[in-house]
Amino acid sequence: MNKIxxxxxxxNKKWYIPIGILLVIGIYFLPPVHDRLSTRVDLLRxxxxxxxxxxxxxxxxxxxxxxxxxxxxVGTARAEMMLTLTPASTSTPQxxxxxxxxxxxxxxxxxxxxxxxxxxxxxxxxxxxxxxxxTMALNFWGWGGNRDDVAKVVKPGSPDTKxxxxxxxxxxxxxxxxxxxxxxxxxxxxxxxxxxLGGDINLIKKLIAAGFPVVVEKGYYERDYSGKIDWLGHxxxxxxxxxxxxxxxxxxxxxxxxxxxxxxxxxYIDGWRSFNYLFMVVYPAGRESEVLSLLGPWADETWAAGxxxxxxxxxxxxxxGNNSFFAWFNKGTSHVALNQYVDAAFAYDQAFRLYAAxxxxxxxxxxxxxxxxxxxxxxxxxSARYQDVINLANTTLNDTxxxxxxxxxxxxxxxxxxxxxxxxxxIADYRAALQVHANWFPAVQALQELGVQP
Numbered sequence: 001m002n003k004i005x006x007x008x009x010x011x012n013k014k015w016y017i018p019i020g021i022l023l024v025i026g027i028y029f030l031p032p033v034h035d036r037l038s039t040r041v042d043l044l045r046x047x048x049x050x051x052x053x054x055x056x057x058x059x060x061x062x063x064x065x066x067x068x069x070x071x072x073x074v075g076t077a078r079a080e081m082m083l084t085l086t087p088a089s090t091s092t093p094q095x096x097x098x099x100x101x102x103x104x105x106x107x108x109x110x111x112x113x114x115x116x117x118x119x120x121x122x123x124x125x126x127x128x129x130x131x132x133x134x135t136m137a138l139n140f141w142g143w144g145g146n147r148d149d150v151a152k153v154v155k156p157g158s159p160d161t162k163x164x165x166x167x168x169x170x171x172x173x174x175x176x177x178x179x180x181x182x183x184x185x186x187x188x189x190x191x192x193x194x195x196x197l198g199g200d201i202n203l204i205k206k207l208i209a210a211g212f213p214v215v216v217e218k219g220y221y222e223r224d225y226s227g228k229i230d231w232l233g234h235x236x237x238x239x240x241x242x243x244x245x246x247x248x249x250x251x252x253x254x255x256x257x258x259x260x261x262x263x264x265x266x267x268y269i270d271g272w273r274s275f276n277y278l279f280m281v282v283y284p285a286g287r288e289s290e291v292l293s294l295l296g297p298w299a300d301e302t303w304a305a306g307x308x309x310x311x312x313x314x315x316x317x318x319x320x321g322n323n324s325f326f327a328w329f330n331k332g333t334s335h336v337a338l339n340q341y342v343d344a345a346f347a348y349d350q351a352f353r354l355y356a357a358x359x360x361x362x363x364x365x366x367x368x369x370x371x372x373x374x375x376x377x378x379x380x381x382x383s384a385r386y387q388d389v390i391n392l393a394n395t396t397l398n399d400t401x402x403x404x405x406x407x408x409x410x411x412x413x414x415x416x417x418x419x420x421x422x423x424x425x426x427i428a429d430y431r432a433a434l435q436v437h438a439n440w441f442p443a444v445q446a447l448q449e450l451g452v453q454p
Contacts, residue, residue, distance in 0.1 A: 056367050122253040230364050231368065332346075341379050397413070411430060
C-alpha cells in the first residue's frame with residue numbers, strides 16, 4: 001500500500017509544473033491583472049527583441065539615383081494625380097507675405113513666468129506625451145477636459161472593443177503635431193491652434209511675454225536600459241523664461257518632478273533642432289489677430305518653412321559631428337513643406353548617409369526618427385522613388401520597433417506598393433494602419449479610392 005501511495009505522489013508531482021503554468025496564464029489574462037501587467041510584458045518583450053536586433057544598428061541606404069530624369073517627373077505627376085496625401089486638417093490662419101523681412105528682436109522683459117499653469121503628467125499611460133502637453137496648453141486657457149479626452153481622439157488605437165481606449169491606443173507610438181492642432185481646431189469651438197517651422201528663442205520669448213505659452217517638439221536624451229545614451233522625441237510645454245538664469249521655464253510631462261523646470265537656452269536649442277524648430281501655439285479663438293500679429297512673418301506658413309530652410313543651410317555650414325544629420329534632415333523637411341520634393345530627397349539622402357556614419361561612441365543612432373517625422377516618405381514618393389519608400393518603411397517597421405505599429409510608415413509603404421502595381425500589399429498595409437489607429441482618415445480614404453471596404 002505504501003508503494004502505491006508513493007507512486008501516486010510521484011505522478012502528482014509531474015503535474016505540478018504544467019498545472020502551475022496554466023494557472024499563471026489564467027491569472028494573467030484576468031482583466032484586472034492583464035490591464036496592470038500587459039504594458040510591462042510588452043516592454044519586456046521589446047527589450048528582448050532589441051537585445052537580439054539592436055534598433056540603433058538598422059541603417060537605411062537610399063538608392064543612388066539622378067533625381068532630374070523624365071521618369072521622375074512623370075512619376076511625380078502621376079503620384080500627385082492619383083492621391084491626395086496631406087492628412088485631413090483644419091486650415092490654420094496665415095498672413096500672405098511676398099517679402100523676406102528682416103527679423104529685428106524687440107525689447108522684452110528679462111524674466112516672465114506665466115501664472116495659471118496646471119501641470120499634467122503622462123505617467124501611468126503609454127506614449128502620452130502629446131495628450132499631456134496639449135491638455136496643459138488647453139487647460140491654461142480654461143478648457144475643462146483632461147489628457148484622456150485628448151487621447152480618445154488623437155490615439156484611439158485598434159477598433160478592438162474588448163479593451164478600453166487606453167489599452168487600444170498603446171501601440172500608437174506617437175501623435176503628430178497636425179493631430180494635436182486638428183484636435184483643438186475640430187474638437188473645440190472656443191480655442192484655436194497653429195504650428196510652424198523655423199522658430200527661434202526670441203519668438204518664443206515674445207509669445208510668452210504677451211501671455212501665450214508655447215509647445216515645442218524636441219529631441220530628448222536619456223540612458224537606455226543598457227546604459228547607452230538614447231534619443232527620443234518629446235513635446236515640451238514652455239511657460240516662462242529667465243535671462244539671468246539663462247533658460248526657459250518648462251513643464252515636462254515625462255520627468256519626475258517635471259513642473260517648472262529650467263531648460264537652458266543651449267539645451268533647449270540642441271533638442272529643438274531635431275524637429276526643425278517646430279512650435280505650436282494654442283489660444284482663445286477671439287485672440288487670433290493678436291497671435292498673428294505677434295508671429296509677424298511666421299504667420300505666413302510658407303515664409304516660416306523658407307526661414308527654417310535658411311536655418312538648416314546655415315547649420316549645415318557650421319555644425320559638425322552627429323548633429324549635422326539633424327541639419328540635413330531639417331533641410332529636407334523644409335523643402336517638403338515648400339513642396340520641393342526632389343530637393344528634399346537629395347537632402348534626405350545626405351542625412352541618411354550621415355546617419356550611417358553616426359559616431360556611436362557618443363550615443364545610439366536616433367533610430368526613432370521616422371516614428372515622429374515622415375518627410376522622407378513625401379520626398380521619395382513624390383520623386384517617384386517608390387522602392388526607397390518601401391525600403392525605408394521596411395527598415396523602420398521591421399528593424400527599429402518591436403512590432404510594426406507605425407500607421408504613417410504603413411500607409412506610405414502601401415501607397416508605394418500601389419504605385420509599383422502591388423495592390424494586394426497596399427490594401428494589407430492600409431488595413432494594418434487602421435488596426436493601429438481606428439478610422440484614420442488617410443487609410444480609410446486610400447481603401448475607398450480602391451473600392452475596398454475599410
